[in-house]
Amino acid sequence: MYLTSEVKENIFKEHGKSNVDTGSPESQVALFTFRIKHLTEHLKSNKKDVATKRSLIALVGKRRKLLDYLKKQDIERYRALIKALGLRK
Secondary structure, three states: OOOOOHHHHHHHHHHOOOOOOOOOOHHHHHHHHHHHHHHHHHHHHHOOOHHHHHHHHHHHHHHHHHHHHHHOOHHEEEEEEHHHHHOOO
16 A cells, blocks of 8 residues: 555654644645645556546645645745645645
8 A cells, every 4th residue: 555654654744743743734735745646646547547536636625725724824834835845836
């Protein structure tokens, strides 16, 4: 499986406050970004996989909502996260 507990722990340690910080918006957005990149690569080789495409669109929407929330709460944390993950806008 592509998303093992070690990978999750590493993502949370890098973008959250600690390796068990799973609730902060930064760590959730980082996890969603990792999953989105994986699904995007999958869809490049499996163009007709409609179920994966639908779940990818749902993940992008969840990430967008979390980013909008973070932007409304603390613009500096939002800008730092966008820069760290290399996201557009």
